[in-house]
Amino acid sequence: MDAIHDLGGMQGFGPIPIATGDKDFAALADWEKRMWGLARSGVAQGVTIDWFRHGLERMVPSDYLSFAYFNKWCANYLMLMLDHGSITLEDVKRGHLLAKEAEAAPKSIDDVLASNAQANISFEGACDTPPAFAAGDAVRTLRIPPPGAHTRLPRYARGVEGRILAHHGAHAVPERGAEGKKDYQALYTVAFSAADLWGPEADPRDDVTLDLWEAYLVPA
Amino acid sequence: MATFDSENAAHLHRELHSHLPSDPALRVKTLESLAIERGLVAPQTVDAWVEAYSEHIGPKRGAQVVARAWLDADFHARLLEDAAEAIKDLGFQGSATGHLKAVANTDRQHNMVVCTLCSCYPFSILGMSPSWYKSAEYRARAVREPRQVLSEFGVALADDVAVRVWDSTAELRYLVVPQRPAGTQGWSEEALAAIVTRNSMIGTQRDLPLEAS
Numbered sequence: 143m144d145a146i147h148d149l150g151g152m153q154g155f156g157p158i159p160i161a162t163g164d165k166d167f168a169a170l171a172d173w174e175k176r177m178w179g180l181a182r183s184g185v186a187q188g189v190t191i192d193w194f195r196h197g198l199e200r201m202v203p204s205d206y207l208s209f210a211y212f213n214k215w216c217a218n219y220l221m222l223m224l225d226h227g228s229i230t231l232e233d234v235k236r237g238h239l240l241a242k243e244a245e246a247a248p249k250s251i252d253d254v255l256a257s258n259a260q261a262n263i264s265f266e267g268a269c270d271t272p273p274a275f276a277a278g279d280a281v282r283t284l285r286i287p288p289p290g291a292h293t294r295l296p297r298y299a300r301g302v303e304g305r306i307l308a309h310h311g312a313h314a315v316p317e318r319g320a321e322g323k324k325d326y327q328a329l330y331t332v333a334f335s336a337a338d339l340w341g342p343e344a345d346p347r348d349d350v351t352l353d354l355w356e357a358y359l360v361p362a
Numbered sequence: 363m364a365t366f367d368s369e370n371a372a373h374l375h376r377e378l379h380s381h382l383p384s385d386p387a388l389r390v391k392t393l394e395s396l397a398i399e400r401g402l403v404a405p406q407t408v409d410a411w412v413e414a415y416s417e418h419i420g421p422k423r424g425a426q427v428v429a430r431a432w433l434d435a436d437f438h439a440r441l442l443e444d445a446a447e448a449i450k451d452l453g454f455q456g457s458a459t460g461h462l463k464a465v466a467n468t469d470r471q472h473n474m475v476v477c478t479l480c481s482c483y484p485f486s487i488l489g490m491s492p493s494w495y496k497s498a499e500y501r502a503r504a505v506r507e508p509r510q511v512l513s514e515f516g517v518a519l520a521d522d523v524a525v526r527v528w529d530s531t532a533e534l535r536y537l538v539v540p541q542r543p544a545g546t547q548g549w550s551e552e553a554l555a556a557i558v559t560r561n562s563m564i565g566t567q568r569d570l571p572l573e574a575s
Binding site: 247 | 363364365366367368370371372374375376377378379381382386387389390391392393394395396397398399400401402403404405406407408409410411412413414415416417418419420446453455456457458459460461476478479480481486489490492493494495496497498499500501502503505506508509511514515523524525526527528529530531532533534
């Protein structure tokens, strides 16, 4: 959906907040570090990467633009836990559960480093259809993305002609992942000239690449 | 189980908007308390993840990858061919590196990475992303006016340098391999890694000074 998260190319923003936004992880506020630790711990159950992303996309738009990054994550994790049924809105308002469950077993630093080393998961899968495009092919993106509440075809790159740089095999389709389903489809890196994306104001030397699923593309 | 219902997600977000305290520290405290009481996580596990990203998982990993690529032509070739596999030499594989792609700067091309739709980032080799990377300003402007963005980071490009911006819209994650600066012949991998900055591996820095910052 064309929601608030789709920021690429939007105009009106000011300078990049470099000086205020350059802290190392260790220098972040405690609540930010806790939020990241909770996220890595997997407190939202039954979540796919695209349902997680779509959850962020469905935030109250003004909150999406004004909240600090990990404050958005906090809202989204609470939403995901509510949606899953792990907690209720009354629990959130109370800040505690009425009946506590058995404590989870604590993990050590070695445990979590081992978990991290196994988190390099692949999103590739089987697809019966051979890829429709090959490197060098000219393609055009759709003006209207395929059906589904969640898409990874940004507004700024719709209805534009580009060139296939690489084929990456079949990857999990985000539209279906956000619905809790698994489907795999050819994924390509596609290069677009800056001029085709932004018009004559763009620098003719430059280009932008996006990683796009086959359903987003037609032959040019 | 999750409903995967987009409208339910939006409804729940509106409820949270109305009922949660505005202080983010209080909100995260609520989330942590509920997760602990539900038996989903132990507080020590959260501590361990904080320690992991404070002490172990950070841009020093990426810097070592780059330094090795500068020194070892075979590793360099394997890194550009399949970075997800190559970084296993160093044991740096992990979150968001399953489809890692390394892109090398050249005299004629500068590479820069963004995620316009969220803030995708190769955590296991670069650690936590800087806040500016996640800002609306960077996400909106990097694809449209990369040269102005680069100039805000102090990057001046020669006239014959093209800019390629990689928007991470799928599960590929990008690592920019900056150019090895002149005057580093004979340097050790450790000495080289010390001058490779996080921003140079995102592409918001191009030339690496010989003094570690």
